Amino acid sequence: MTTTQSILDKQKKHLWPNHLLYYGESPLPLAKGDGMYVWDSDGNKYLDFFAGILTTSVGHNNATVNKYMKEQIDNLLHTSTLYPNAAHANLAASMAEITPEGLDTFYFGASGTDADETAVIMAQVYTGNTEVIALRHGYSGKSQMAMSLTGQGSWRMGPVHIGYIRHAMTPYTYRSLGDIPEDKYVQACLDDLQDVIATMTSGKLACMIMEPIQGVGGFITLPPAYIEGAAEIVRAHGGLIIIDEVQTGFGRTGTHWWGHQHANITPDIMTMAKGIANGMPLSAVATTQEIAQAAVGKGLTLSTFGGNPVSCAAAMGTLEEMKREFNPERCAEMGAILKTGLDALYEKYPIIGEVRGRGLMQGIELVTDRESKEPGTVLANAVLNECKKAGMLIGKGGLYGNSLRIAPPLIADENHIAEALEKLDYAFGQAMELD
Ligand SMILES: Cc1ncc(COP(=O)(O)O)c(C=O)c1O
The missing domain is CATH 3.90.1150.10 (Aspartate Aminotransferase, domain 1)
Structure with missing residues (x-):
């Protein structure tokens, strides 16, 4: 027993x-x-x-999610991304109904780590630049790149840090620079971002990655003005904006499907995981057709477990519940x-x-x-x-x-x-x- x-x-x-x-x-x-x-x-x-x-x-033991999964298990459990399957394609089409306009093409993986790493590599391939900006207090996962993107020393296992990743100051308003108004603090953080780019990079960026609300960081909520200002600065240096919606996605932050939509920006790439399939392992990277096209011919890629039909079926059930109620x-x-x-x-x-x-x-x-x-x-x-x-x-x-x-x-x-x-x-x- x-x-x-x-x-x-x-x-x-x-x-x-x-x-x-x-x-x-x-x-x-x-x-x-x-x-x-x-x-x-x-x-x-x-x-x-x-x-x-x-x-x-959508809750433990959700009947709709379980029904989708059981039907899929009885038909086909696994394919790998080498073979198209209905669950994978249907999910992509259903996701495109709720992602920001233009971000309608997807690469599915098996974890948030996988998604963040895929997104950064995609930005590097598309821009031809290498350097990446991340935020202090951010979290991206447990691969070497993800730990390097992570801006919290306690989550870095081992001393190795990927050198092309630099961390800018997070607008952590509760622990601001003394008693200054929020708009001045946000400006100071944007100035720091400019400074990090000027002093620690070549000035040519692949991307910046940020979470609208830093999850593992303790729900540090980025002021919309920071997200908007940072996007402008990074784009001026040739970089793409990757928004990590691993925790904030799928309506959790209220009013909008995506956490960044409380700010007035559209990301170039968006990563998702966690809430996507009610607990089945699945993640996704959403981007534009143009950016996705840039990876064609640049090297082979597949995912054994990415887009697993049962995980995709669970996500279809989860989305149905979310869209319904x-x-x-x-x-x-x-x-x-x-x-x-x-x-x-x-x-x-x-x-x-x-x-x-x-x-x-x-x-x-x-x-x-x-x-x-x-x-x-x-x-x-x-x-x-x-x-x-x-x-x-x-x-x-x-x-x-x-x-x-x-x-x-x-x-x-x-x-x-x-x-x-x-x-x-x-x-x-x-x-x-x-x-
Ligand atoms: C914002 C964010 N990105 C990425 C990850 C990594 O996801 P996973 O644990 O599925 O690899 C996490 C995990 O907590 C996360 O919170």
Whole structure:
């Protein structure tokens, strides 16, 4: 029989010890999921407000997604990209209905890492330039290029950094350059971008990659004026704009399908993963026909698992659910209810330094006191643990590990949000007492 202890024993013995596990000495083996809830291997139930890192977009065990997948499994499980298949082609056509105008051609992969790396290589091929700008506090994944794009030292395994990647200052408004107005801070960050290009590159760029809301960075929300200004600067140096929508895509930020659409720009390339297929491994890079065409004849490429028919079928079911009901408008509505509740917690608990984000992607940065803004790393761990005790899963992030990440499946309704706010209230109260 598989017991909780046997799972933990096997994990310890046969899985690399560098797997990051939540809850320290008491990791949580999950056994079952349904809708907004998951159960651990001892049968305890949890409200899921992290969605497997913003991935289970339309809820666990979603009937529509499962139906699409089961039909596909009974027909054809795998092809590789060497053979066209209906699921792959149908998904591309369906995605093109919601991607920004012009970005209607896709390369599917198996992870966000894969997508970001493919996007950067595509920008290099198209522009003929090599150098890349990324942002501090950003995250791109775990390949060597993705770790080099990542702007957080703690996520870089090993000392090697790809030298053509340079990092500009992130407009992290909560930790701005002293007490200056947001527009001046954004301008200072744009000046820094100009400076990085002038001092650390040849001036000829392949691209800049940025997340509209830096996910792993702790939901640092880029002001639209920064995204717009950076795009202008980078394009003036011949570079393309890659927007990483791995966390922010598919309506999560509310009102729009894509997180960057809160700013007035259209990217040249957009990457997606996580929420695309409700948890099945799939990622996508969207670009224009012109840019995609540039790679033809420049070297062979394939993906064994990219565009896997079952993953694509899961994505078709996920998209159907999102287009039908769990759309960006609903997400904005639910996000506003969540935000109101989190703002009330801000008024109550002085350990909350800032509530930020958009839609159903809300971050809470914890501090030991609001004056010094000393990161409340221990407090964040305490809240995470207390939430678990109260029967709720949330996420954590940020360079200092002091930002809580609240990002439920997009099916969350008023009742789920009320339940989450009650549990958070309890957890903050407990954490304050422990402090
Ligand atoms: C913004 C962003 N890009 C890329 C990635 C890498 O995705 P994956 O873990 O699927 O490789 C992540 C993962 O968290 C991410 O948050």
